[in-house]
Amino acid sequence: TQLLEQSPQFLSIQEGENLTVYCNSSSVFSSLQWYRQEPGEGPVLLVTVVTGGEVKKLKRLTFQFGDARKDSSLHITAAQPGDTGLYLCAGTTSNTGKLIFGQGTTLQVKP
Amino acid sequence: KAGVTQTPRYLIKTRGQQVTLSCSPISGHRSVSWYQQTPGQGLQFLFEYFSETQRNKGNFPGRFSGRQFSNSRSEMNVSTLELGDSALYLCASSEGEPSSGNTIYFGEGSWLTVV
Numbered sequence: 001t002q003l004l005e006q007s008p009q010f011l012s013i014q015e016g017e018n019l020t021v022y023c024n025s026s027s028v029f030s031s032l033q034w035y036r037q038e039p040g041e042g043p044v045l046l047v048t049v050v051t052g053g054e055v056k057k058l059k060r061l062t063f064q065f066g067d068a069r070k071d072s073s074l075h076i077t078a079a080q081p082g083d084t085g086l087y088l089c090a091g092t093t094s095n096t097g098k099l100i101f102g103q104g105t106t107l108q109v110k111p
Numbered sequence: 112k113a114g115v116t117q118t119p120r121y122l123i124k125t126r127g128q129q130v131t132l133s134c135s136p137i138s139g140h141r142s143v144s145w146y147q148q149t150p151g152q153g154l155q156f157l158f159e160y161f162s163e164t165q166r167n168k169g170n171f172p173g174r175f176s177g178r179q180f181s182n183s184r185s186e187m188n189v190s191t192l193e194l195g196d197s198a199l200y201l202c203a204s205s206e207g208e209p210s211s212g213n214t215i216y217f218g219e220g221s222w223l224t225v226v
Contacts, residue, residue, distance in 0.1 A: 033214055042201050042217035088154065101154045
């Protein structure tokens with residue numbers, strides 16, 4: 001059973017557009033991470049959020065953890081071709097302590 | 112500080128053979144976990160080790176095994192390879208157990224092709 005639903009699965013946009021990727025679950029997470037993966041490489045950690053309602057910014061990327069710690073979003077402002085890649089969310093559930101991954105969002109930013 | 116190092120990066124094996132992949136975690140990290148990534152299935156958890164003990168295991172057949180050494184380095188082995196084992200195998204390390212909310216850091220992966 002997939003406990004962490006990511007949407008959309010695929011996204012193709014033009015350079016300069018904004019986008020939001022969502023990560024939703026019915027489970028509560030003690031922490032949640034976002035990773036970006038380029039083809040043929042391992043995922044690279046972007047951010048870890050641990051507090052409900054937390055907002056973190058990394059240049060043009062804004063990450064938000066839901067108040068109830070069941071969901072998270074990643075917003076990219078003025079996307080650039082260099083943002084192209086697979087974005088993965090991963091969370092540690094509070095009740096089982098297991099780390100689970102979303103299926104990922106493949107983002108393509110066209111110049 | 113060096114990141115997670117995986118060897119080999121690329122390898123091609125024949126059906127029925129066995130393969131061993133190696134992972135050196137970030138210095139000071141005691142937990143190592145392994146994942147299989149394929150286009151169709153995404154990231155699938157294989158197993159997790161902490162202080163040489165297997166803490167968690169995913170839903171993979173017994174052909175997949177692993178171990179962790181006293182220096183925290185880890186190896187995973189796949190025996191009697193099948194075509195479906197072709198995938199990117201990722202190793203990740205963390206200071207403590209991921210179940211305790213510790214962030215995991217990935218290596219670049221080992222690309223295995225089974226022909």
